[in-house]
Amino acid sequence: MTVVSEDFIVGEVSENPEARAGSSFMRPVEFVSALLMAAVVVLLMAGVISRYVINTPLVWVEEAASICFIWLAMLGSAIALDRNEHLRLTLFLRLLPDRLQGPVEATALAAVAAFLIGMLPIAYEYAYEEWFITSAALHIPNTFRVAGIPVGFTMMLGLLIAHAFRAHSLREILIGTLVVAALTAIFWVLSDQFIAIGNVSLAFFLVLIVAFGLASGVPIAFCFGLGTLCYLAFASYVPAYVMIGRMDEGMSGVILLSVPVFVLLGCLLDTTGMGKTIVDFLASILGHVKAGMSYVLLTSLFIVSGISGSKVSDMATVAPALFPEMKRRGNKPPEMIAQLATGAAMADTVPPSIVLIVLGAVAGISIADLFASGFVVAIVLLLALMALARWRARKESMGGVRRAPLKVVLQLLVIAAPALVLPFIIRGAVSSGVATATEVSTIAVVYALAIGIVLYGGISYRTIYKMLVDTAAMSGAILLILGTALSMAWAITQAGVGQTIADFAANLPGGVFSFIAMSIVIFFVLGCVLEGLPALVLMSPLMFPIAAGFGMHPVHYAMIVVVAMNIGLMAPPIGIGFYLACRIGNVPPDDALRAIWPYIMALVTGLVMIAAFPWISLSVL
Numbered sequence: 001m002t003v004v005s006e007d008f009i010v011g012e013v014s015e016n017p018e019a020r021a022g023s024s025f026m027r028p029v030e031f032v033s034a035l036l037m038a039a040v041v042v043l044l045m046a047g048v049i050s051r052y053v054i055n056t057p058l059v060w061v062e063e064a065a066s067i068c069f070i071w072l073a074m075l076g077s078a079i080a081l082d083r084n085e086h087l088r089l090t091l092f093l094r095l096l097p098d099r100l101q102g103p104v105e106a107t108a109l110a111a112v113a114a115f116l117i118g119m120l121p122i123a124y125e126y127a128y129e130e131w132f133i134t135s136a137a138l139h140i141p142n143t144f145r146v147a148g149i150p151v152g153f154t155m156m157l158g159l160l161i162a163h164a165f166r167a168h169s170l171r172e173i174l175i176g177t178l179v180v181a182a183l184t185a186i187f188w189v190l191s192d193q194f195i196a197i198g199n200v201s202l203a204f205f206l207v208l209i210v211a212f213g214l215a216s217g218v219p220i221a222f223c224f225g226l227g228t229l230c231y232l233a234f235a236s237y238v239p240a241y242v243m244i245g246r247m248d249e250g251m252s253g254v255i256l257l258s259v260p261v262f263v264l265l266g267c268l269l270d271t272t273g274m275g276k277t278i279v280d281f282l283a284s285i286l287g288h289v290k291a292g293m294s295y296v297l298l299t300s301l302f303i304v305s306g307i308s309g310s311k312v313s314d315m316a317t318v319a320p321a322l323f324p325e326m327k328r329r330g331n332k333p334p335e336m337i338a339q340l341a342t343g344a345a346m347a348d349t350v351p352p353s354i355v356l357i358v359l360g361a362v363a364g365i366s367i368a369d370l371f372a373s374g375f376v377v378a379i380v381l382l383l384a385l386m387a388l389a390r391w392r393a394r395k396e397s398m399g400g401v402r403r404a405p406l407k408v409v410l411q412l413l414v415i416a417a418p419a420l421v422l423p424f425i426i427r428g429a430v431s432s433g434v435a436t437a438t439e440v441s442t443i444a445v446v447y448a449l450a451i452g453i454v455l456y457g458g459i460s461y462r463t464i465y466k467m468l469v470d471t472a473a474m475s476g477a478i479l480l481i482l483g484t485a486l487s488m489a490w491a492i493t494q495a496g497v498g499q500t501i502a503d504f505a506a507n508l509p510g511g512v513f514s515f516i517a518m519s520i521v522i523f524f525v526l527g528c529v530l531e532g533l534p535a536l537v538l539m540s541p542l543m544f545p546i547a548a549g550f551g552m553h554p555v556h557y558a559m560i561v562v563v564a565m566n567i568g569l570m571a572p573p574i575g576i577g578f579y580l581a582c583r584i585g586n587v588p589p590d591d592a593l594r595a596i597w598p599y600i601m602a603l604v605t606g607l608v609m610i611a612a613f614p615w616i617s618l619s620v621l
Contacts, residue, residue, distance in 0.1 A: 026082050029075055029155065033472035034465055036072040037260060040065055044257065044442040048435070060137040062254060067145045070252045072260065073483075074152025076476020077221075079469065081156050082163075086219035086477050093217045106168045106176030108217040109160060114180050115226045116157040118233070119244070123150035126244040146248055187234040194235035201235035202495045206488060221477070224538070225484035228491050238494070243487045250486030250537070251479045254438070255361040260475035261441035262352050265448055267467040271459060272452030274419035275304045279318055281416040283325070284404040291386075291393035293326045297336070298343045298385050302378060303423055305347035315344050315584050323585060331393075333587045334595035339389060341581035341592075342599040345566035346381040346606075349374030351427045352444075355536065355562060357437055358482065363540045365554050367437045371430050372620045377559045377610055384606040388598060418451045485537035493541055505546050512550040516611050519543060519557070520564040527568025528575045535565055556617040563607045571600055 047061035080086050093101060127150055130142040164173055187194070194201040206227045213223035225247075232240045269275045282296045282303075289295070300318045319340055326336050348355055351371035360367040404412075426444050429435045435443070452459050508514035522543075526535035539561075547557040569577040572593050582589045610616050 026079060026159075030079060030469045030472070033072060033075045033079060034468035036068045036075065037264065037468045037472050037475075039068045040072065040257065041261060041264070041442060041445055043068065044261070044438060045446055048439050048442055051439075052435075063135050063137045065257060066252060066254060069257055069260075070145055070248070071148035071151075072472055073251045073476050073479040074148040075155070076260075076472035076474070077480040078152055078155040078159060078476070079473040080477040080480075082159050083473055085473055086221060087481070088217050088219040089214045090217055092215040102168060102172045103175045104216055106164065106172040107179045108176075108213070109164045109168070110173075110176035110180040111213060111216070111218050111226055112222045113157060113160050113164075114184065115222055115229060116153050116160065118229055118240070119225070120150060120153050120157070122241050122244050123153055125241065126150075126248075145252075149244065149248065187230060191234045195237070199495055199497065199500075202231060202492065202497065205231035205235060206492060210488075221480040221484050224481070224488045228484065228488045231491055236491075236495075238491075243491075246487035246490045247483035250483035253361050255357065255367070255436075256479070256482070258352070258357055258436075258438040258441040259354055259478060260471055261438070261445055262354055262357070263474050263478075264467060264471040265352075265441065265445050267471055268445065268448040268452060268459075269304065269419075271463055271467060272448065272456040274422075274448065274452065274456060275300075275314075275318065277412070277416040277419050277456075278303055279322060281409075281412040281420070283322070284409045284412050287325070288403040291390040293322060293329060293331065294339055294389035294393060295386055297322050297326070297339050298346070298382055298389065301340075301343040301347045302350055302382055303420070305344075305350040305353070305378075314347060315340055315581055318343075319581075319584050332595070333585065334592040335392070337581050337585045337587045337592040338596035338599045339385070340585060341570045341578050341596060342385055342603055344577060344581065345563075345570045345603060346378055346385055348378075348566045349381075349559065349562055350378045351375060351423075351430060352437065352441060354478075355566075356558075359536050359540060359558055359562065360437075362486070362537050363544045363554065363558065365558060368430050369555050369621050370558060371427060371437075373555045373559055373617045374562075375427060376620055377563065377617060380610060380616055381563070381603055381606040384602045385599060388602040392598070418455055422447060482537050489538050489541045492538075497542065501542055501546060506549070512552065515546065515550055516552075516560060519547075519561055520607065520611070523561045523564040524568035524571070527565035528571055536561070553614060553618055555621060556614045559617040560607070560611050563603070563610060567600060567603050567607065570596070570603075572596065 043061050043065040047058055047065075050056055050058040050061070077086075093104060096104060127143050127147045130146045133142040134140065135142060135145075164176075168176075194204070209230060210223045210227040213226055214220065218226065225243075228243055229240055232238050232243060279296065279300045282299055283293070286292045286295045286299070297318060300322070301314050304318060305314050319336075323333075323336055327333065351374060353371075353374055356370040356374055357367055359365065360370050422444060425447070426440050429440045429443075430437050449459070505515045505518065508518065510517075522539065523535060526539065543561070544554060544557065548554065566577075569575050570581070572578045572589065578592070578596060579589055582592055
């Protein structure tokens, strides 16, 4: 399986396991990761049953799940590295002459290796020191939990070395190693000067070095980590040991337990065909009107997103089911891609949005409030996209299109009903406060698994195992980004940059309106360059306190920045979501480039309304 964009590599999984760097070695790691993922679901479900069924909470469940979680994150990161599924920018790399691409990629690998080598002794020291901290419920040393960090780093280093010698010549490896070693030596010699110039060195390491790493093809997670480690080691008196604690915090927050569970739910949605049943039902009731299939496409993304929480899963579920019929009716592929990409951006605030879960964890905002507000915000954006689709379809050919018979509609409703119920269970339970996002995600997975086995053709053990491994890899890639981004955000905050930005924002002409405009531009650009989660984790600790200083409600501000970020994510020529949509729909990006901009502007119009009228975001709280 391959998911590769023109300018980003999102994942490149070889169909031949032997072609991967650590295929034989990674099989037992994948097996352990699958067990850990299953254990997380079982433990969380046991907690739900003990809390709500037998009314006797199991206090140790959360700690046991947390231990499994950090190991899952680190082993999953290693699997993602083996599969080349860590997000990295390749736009600038491809612009280089062929003779330079190999040495530059080898240098990127050497940079990642340098980060891992630098972190390993610190990670082992951190695990050793945690031996003296005992968990509250299980009464075991915390080392059993955090030992996953050095073990994961060690495995990633071994895989990286194996991949380097498999993919590059010895000459390229030597060039890359010498470049990284030379830069390290220069930074060490100039460390006193870096400390003396203060925040200028912060900009050098956390902006220029990170940007250079991104341009060279270093995965985003490692760019953040490398920039932060270099800053702490060469430009500050803060021990690099602190960075491990921030990474641990970023990867193992209890609220983040719902992330891999919702990722697994997205896999179940795709595998069982539950998403397709929803699409078929919507097509039967909307497909006969002008722009009807566009309505179905956008509405399907809205509903399906309420189950999976994943943009990639949403697009991969909806596109194959609808694109053939849309082409038959005369819809042009570029227009379909534009609707698919912007529809996925619109639906990213529909619960259970992984972006909103992470934002709630990082910014300390109620996830129930974010879910309730996100649902309303998504409706506003949906209406904007549907209005544009209707106007552009005014000349659509409806020859031969017939309304589906009522009997067929009812049959499809019966088939889709178990799947249609799921998003409302998730949304209602979290928004009403009946259950947490983590508890609801677990219930949803068990429900989807049972429905898939009983009503949707069953799921083989091999398929379940593959889903568990895929979930571990995707979750590991996400959580490593969160860990390194949080450590980078901490370094920026400690250097006083947050106060500098706050002072700058406070002195902007126009006050809060200028701050909102500045926030939209910042998150739009970061959405293009860094993808969603890294941008939020990096900037939220800086921007949300400033928004609070202007008297903005945190949920209202959250909706503004998430929508701006999602628009940037789908905006060419850099936005990764645009290229993912092109890949899924098998349309060249050059063909879709012009078609997407009217839909981007429709989303911008919706964003302006959301920013200008806070009651849109806050009316349901």
